[in-house]
Each structure stands twice: as C-alpha cells, then as structure tokens.
Amino acid sequence: MKMSYVAFCLLLALLLGETQVSMGITCNPLELSACASAITSSSAPSAACCSKLKEQRPCLCQYVKNPNLKKLVDSPNARNVANTCGTPFPQC
Template structure:
C-alpha cells in the first residue's frame, strides 16, 4: 500500500473515532422525566418524551441493572411508550 493510502486510512480512522465520541450519550435517568406521565398513567407520550427515549436508548440496559430504576424502565407501560415512540426495547 502506498504511503498516501496509509495516511488516508489513518485520517479516516481518526475522524470516525471523533464522530463516535461526539455522538456519545450521557446516561441520565432524569432525562426520562418527561415520560413519567405517559408511563404511569398510560397517556400518549409527548414528542419530547419520545426524543428523550431515543436519546437515552443506549442507556436502558444500564438502567435495568439498577434496582431502583428497573421497575420503572421495565414496566409494561414503559415498553408500550418506547414502542409508541418507535424505539425498540433493547435486549440486554
């Protein structure tokens, strides 16, 4: 492989790594507070709730490991809200 190809590959790897870092999610269960009414009273989720569920999806498995959050996140209504928002519930 030519030196220019190796340099190009190195640049691409660095750019992809940077993109992954910038797209990282900060896991914060409080971000899902906009979904509480939809989960506890079975009212339709708001657009904000759906955007927060999509944003926090990578964190759901972590939340399921927390005994204080598991009963909230793993409830049938929470799964229904996630489904309504078009966010498949993760298989942890």
C-alpha cells in the same frame, strides 16, 4: 402514590449521578422525566418524551440493571411508551 414513586426514583437517579456510554451519550435517567406521566398513566407519550427516549436508548439496559430504576423502566407501560415512540427496548 405512583407519581411519588416516580419522583423518588428520579431523585434517586439524580443522586446516583450520570455515567457515559461508549457513544459519548450521557446516561441520565432524569432525561426520561418527560415520559413519567405516559409511563404511570398509560397516556400517549409527548414528542419530548419520544425524543429523550430515543436519545437515552443506549442507556436503557443500564437502567434496567439498576434495582432502583428497574420497576419504572422495565414496566409494561414503559415498554408500550417505547414502542409507541418507535424506540423498542434493546435486548439486554
């Protein structure tokens, strides 16, 4: 059930498109798909997950403000993954 929710959120994010932040980074929540299993199952995040999370960090507040992504991105497991990767959430 949780994986279908994650897949739905990621598909929805794809449909919503990408946006740019001031630093020239493309905000694309699909970039965080490498973290889906770590977020949904509390397993250790992969190196790819941590790399993408660091890359997408400037976008996290934007993702949290999106009602379609908030439950996934702002979950306790997502914050634990971010902390494990050394990329704590910014203050939004």
